[in-house]
Amino acid sequence: MTETFSIRKYLRDLKLPFCLGCGIFTVMNTFLRAVHELGHENLSKFVFCSGIGCSAWIPSPYFIADSIHTTHGRSIPVATGIKLLRPDLNVVVFGGDGDIVGIGISHFIHAARRNLDVLVVMVNNMIYGMTGGQVAPTTPFKTKTTTTPYGSFEQPLDAARLAVTAGACYSARWTTAQSNELKESIKKAIKMQGFRFIEVVSQCPTSFGRRAGFKNAGEMIKWFKENAISIEQAERMAEEELAQKIVVGEFIRRKRLTLHETVYEIIRREEGKNVED
Amino acid sequence: MQNVIDTANHIVAYAAKAARVQVIAAYPITPQTSIVERIAELVESGELNAEYIRVESEHSAMSACMGAAAGGVRTFTATSSHGLVLMHEALHWASGSRLPIVMPVVNRALGPGWNIWADFTDSMSQRDTGWIQFYCAENQEVFDTIIQVYKLCENERVLLPAMVCLEGFILSHTYMPVEIPDQEKIDDFLPPYKPKWFLDVNKPISHANIVSPEWYMEFRYMIQEAMENAKQLIPEIDKEYGKYFGFEHGGLIDKYKCEDADLILLTMGTIGSEAKIAVDNLRKEGLKVGTARVRVFRPFPREEIRKLAENAQMFAVIDRGISFGMEGFLAEETKASLSNQKDQPLIAGFIAGLGGRDVTFKTIEKIAKKSSEWMRAGKVGKETVWVDLRK
Numbered sequence: 001m002t003e004t005f006s007i008r009k010y011l012r013d014l015k016l017p018f019c020l021g022c023g024i025f026t027v028m029n030t031f032l033r034a035v036h037e038l039g040h041e042n043l044s045k046f047v048f049c050s051g052i053g054c055s056a057w058i059p060s061p062y063f064i065a066d067s068i069h070t071t072h073g074r075s076i077p078v079a080t081g082i083k084l085l086r087p088d089l090n091v092v093v094f095g096g097d098g099d100i101v102g103i104g105i106s107h108f109i110h111a112a113r114r115n116l117d118v119l120v121v122m123v124n125n126m127i128y129g130m131t132g133g134q135v136a137p138t139t140p141f142k143t144k145t146t147t148t149p150y151g152s153f154e155q156p157l158d159a160a161r162l163a164v165t166a167g168a169c170y171s172a173r174w175t176t177a178q179s180n181e182l183k184e185s186i187k188k189a190i191k192m193q194g195f196r197f198i199e200v201v202s203q204c205p206t207s208f209g210r211r212a213g214f215k216n217a218g219e220m221i222k223w224f225k226e227n228a229i230s231i232e233q234a235e236r237m238a239e240e241e242l243a244q245k246i247v248v249g250e251f252i253r254r255k256r257l258t259l260h261e262t263v264y265e266i267i268r269r270e271e272g273k274n275v276e277d
Numbered sequence: 278m279q280n281v282i283d284t285a286n287h288i289v290a291y292a293a294k295a296a297r298v299q300v301i302a303a304y305p306i307t308p309q310t311s312i313v314e315r316i317a318e319l320v321e322s323g324e325l326n327a328e329y330i331r332v333e334s335e336h337s338a339m340s341a342c343m344g345a346a347a348g349g350v351r352t353f354t355a356t357s358s359h360g361l362v363l364m365h366e367a368l369h370w371a372s373g374s375r376l377p378i379v380m381p382v383v384n385r386a387l388g389p390g391w392n393i394w395a396d397f398t399d400s401m402s403q404r405d406t407g408w409i410q411f412y413c414a415e416n417q418e419v420f421d422t423i424i425q426v427y428k429l430c431e432n433e434r435v436l437l438p439a440m441v442c443l444e445g446f447i448l449s450h451t452y453m454p455v456e457i458p459d460q461e462k463i464d465d466f467l468p469p470y471k472p473k474w475f476l477d478v479n480k481p482i483s484h485a486n487i488v489s490p491e492w493y494m495e496f497r498y499m500i501q502e503a504m505e506n507a508k509q510l511i512p513e514i515d516k517e518y519g520k521y522f523g524f525e526h527g528g529l530i531d532k533y534k535c536e537d538a539d540l541i542l543l544t545m546g547t548i549g550s551e552a553k554i555a556v557d558n559l560r561k562e563g564l565k566v567g568t569a570r571v572r573v574f575r576p577f578p579r580e581e582i583r584k585l586a587e588n589a590q591m592f593a594v595i596d597r598g599i600s601f602g603m604e605g606f607l608a609e610e611t612k613a614s615l616s617n618q619k620d621q622p623l624i625a626g627f628i629a630g631l632g633g634r635d636v637t638f639k640t641i642e643k644i645a646k647k648s649s650e651w652m653r654a655g656k657v658g659k660e661t662v663w664v665d666l667r668k
Contacts, residue, residue: 052359069391071359073334103304103334131305134314135331147305147317147331154331 005036010043011062018054021217023176023202027123028058030179034186046090047082051075051104053096054130054204055123073104076111079118080259087117087260090190097124097138101159105137108159112166112195117258119189119196122159125204133207141243144211160199164252169194171251175201175224178248185250194258201228201246279457285416285448288455289355289381289441290315292423294325295463296379299350302330302341306360307393308445309383313355327353335360339367339378346376347484349475351427354378357445358385358399365403371438372407372500374485377430377470378438379423380408384546384597385445386632394633395444397545397598401574401606407500409439409507410575414531414550416453419443421524424467425514431470434506444597446633447547458522466521504576511573529578531570532585534560538567540649541585541622543594543611545571548629548636552595555641566645571607579614586615591623593648595641595664597630604628604661625657629664640664 010032018024035043048059052072060067070078075093083091093100100108100122111118127145128134134147138159142151163171170189174182182200189196203209203220214220224246231249234242281291289312293301301320303313319325328345332338338354346352356364361382371378386396400410411426413419419441426439443449474482488496512528519525533553535541544552549570559566569585571578586592596605603609608626615621627644630636644664651657 069389071388072363105333128305131307131310132314134305134310137333146310146314147329149318149321 005033007032009041010035010064012064014062016062017057019204019206021203021205022054023125023200023204023217024055024058024123026176026179027055027121027182027200027202028062030183031058031121031186034183034190037183038187038190046092047086048092048094049075049079049082050094051099052130053099053128054125055094055096056099058094058123059092073099073102073107075099076104076107076116076118076120080111080116083116083118084260084263087264091118093118093120095120095122096129097122097126097159098128098136101157101162102128102137109162109166112163112168112197114259115167115169115194115256117193117195117260119198121186122197122199123202124159124199125202125208126156127204127208129204129207133204133211143208145208146211160197160251163195163197167195167256168197168252169256170196170198170253172197173199173201173246173248173251175228175246175248176203177221177224177228181248188253192253194256201248278459280454281457282452282454283416284311284450284452285413285419285443286311286383286450287315288416288420289423289443290319291457292420293353294319295420295457295460296353296424296427296467297351297464297469298325298327298353300328300330300342300345301353302332302338302345303354304332304335304338304356304360306335306357308385308449309355309357309360309381311449312381312383335363336367339364339371342378342380343367343371343374343376346371346378347374347476349470349472349477351431351470352376352378353380355381355383357383358387358393361399361403362387365406368403368406368408368438370485373496375436375500375503376438377427377436379426379430379441380438381419381423381441381443383445383449384442390632392632393445395447395597396631396633397442397596397606398631400440400442401598401600403440404575404606407437408575409435409437409504409573410442411439411573412442412545412571413448414547414570416448416451416455417524418526419448420455420457421518421522421526424463425518427470428467429507429510429514431472432506432510433473435503435510437500437503437507442546444546456522456524462521466518508573508576508578527570527572529571529573530581530585531572533568533570535567535569535585535589537565538588539565539590540567540645540652541589541592542566542568542641542645543571543592543607544568545574545607546597548595548597548641551636551638552641554638555645558638559642559645564645564649566649574607574610577610577614582611582614583618586618586622589622591625591648591652593625593627593644595627595629595636595644597636599628599631608661623652623655623657625651625659626661627664628661634665636664
């Protein structure tokens with residue numbers, strides 16, 4: 001690090017659309033700080049993809065970088081196209097829980113399965129925030145939302161563990177209360193190869209906190225701090241005890257052959273054959 | 278009877294309740310969301326006795342509705358824009374299966390450029406899916422149409438799904454007074470859905486089966502026939518509704534001062550109600566103008582358009598949407614309806630109000646004046662005019 005971090009260096013001169021107290025500010029700041037600490041003076045080695053939802057606005061149009069804003073849930077398929085065309089670039093997907101593991105969950109699973117070399121940062125605010133707070137596949141059991149006024153009656157999805165099962169090379173979960181761990185995790189993930197997934201449990205005071213009984217963003221962050229436990233701690237706890245907890249940490253870190261490595265190897269091999277013929 | 282002042286989205290929820298829908302499957306999308314939120318409240322409080330499935334996408338919403346409707350119950354969903362186009366595959370499947378699902382569509386532009394405001398391109402691009410399509414001009418009509426449409430779709434001569442379209446924000450989020458009739462009277466007008474066939478373990482059927490070339494055409498012909506039947510039934514049901522509740526909306530086309538009009542403004546949705554103001558103003562200036570608001574786009578009221586054309590010298594067609602590479606949807610269909618007819622009126626198409634841009638009575642007056650110039654000259658200056666296009 002030769003110079004101090006300035007977020008402005010990576011951002012277009014535009015007014016950000018996020019609500020006061022939104023966790024996205026932390027995610028945006030932490031991501032760009034990680035990029036800075038890795039020595040990237042700009043974002044020219046990155047391409048960003050996002051779908052629909054508040055988190056999709058993190059890169060687009062605010063980052064001074066190439067970005068594609070796609071339809072709801074389809075950022076990972078678009079990222080697949082970009083990565084296969086330009087394997088030399090860091091392809092990063094930003095999305096919310098509704099985008100990545102709601103409407104777009106099949107793409108998430110298949111990208112991890114085929115080990116697509118992209119980093120997916122999922123801001124999990126546990127709600128459909130942009131449309132005003134409807135129940136999502138990640139909403140904690142019994143939470144009041146606009147479409148579950150008496151509390152959600154479905155069990156939430158554990159995205160970080162799903163990524164492990166589906167074949168991801170890296171999967172971690174943090175909350176916005178652990179920005180330092182998050183930053184180190186992002187740095188590690190950017191340097192790694194393969195399908196990398198980071199879930200950030202994030203506060204949405206406007207659409208989630210308000211109905212769930214939190215007075216402000218600070219109360220939500222306090223809730224994260226008090227209820228975030230490590231994977232090791234979680235292993236010693238009973239299922240009922242875990243129900244209200246947020247398990248944070250790295251769920252997997254491993255090496256697997258990536259999709260573009262396999263694809264390009266086949267292309268090289270078959271082209272070589274033609275030359276010999 | 279109850280008088281309420283509320284947004285069209287909440288009125289949609291009350292209409293679903295009044296229709297006693299049994300299964301709802303929906304996914305939130307702006308500007309439809311407040312429909313599904315209000316319905317959630319009605320279901321959870323017990324005011325509406327229905328199953329409400331919070332699905333993970335619109336494609337799943339329509340699929341869940343198909344499952345429920347095949348089980349023989351009254352089914353409901355609502356969507357907008359990208360949600361509707363994501364459903365596209367399932368829309369064909371619902372009409373092909375002859376399931377009378379009713380779906381309000383809160384019209385919104387498609388991206389990119391990302392835009393959440395009113396535009397008809399979302400539902401217009403679904404016109405060939407075999408769904409009946411209604412377009413509303415005010416909140417009362419939204420309520421009445423939903424009740425009417427269940428009666429229509431569940432009729433054995435129809436058995437098709439229907440969209441009830443209303444423009445995003447212009448109607449969806451605008452408060453207007455609406456009369457909600459007594460529930461007993463609605464129950465009398467719209468009795469419970471009693472399908473002739475449905476999934477029943479005691480009388481098993483194979484639903485949506487493979488059909489060989491020997492029979493496929495016949496099944497398609499039956500859908501076309503059902504559309505023609507709907508065209509007959511829509512004005513009858515509208516009249517019957519009027520007798521029950523005092524509100525009629527013009528059947529297939531809502532006509533205003535068209536009897537002696539030389540120039541007729543063909544419109545849809547809220548542009549139709551705005552056009553009435555323009556017509557009144559222009560009549561004061563001596564222009565013999567009227568407006569015909571096409572309320573039903575599928576089945577298309579071809580015969581009524583022909584009847585209107587008999588006395589008019591010119592049609593000015595205003596479209597809040599465009600079929601790229603051709604022209605406005607309504608202009609296209611109007612011209613197609615008049616082919617093979619003698620003494621056709623002049624027809625000019627006007628594209629206006631895309632992506633939520635306001636179309637006020639002043640805009641419409643301007644359109645009418647330009648059209649009347651062309652009418653007097655006996656020649657249309659331009660096939661399609663983009664109104665107030667910025668350079």
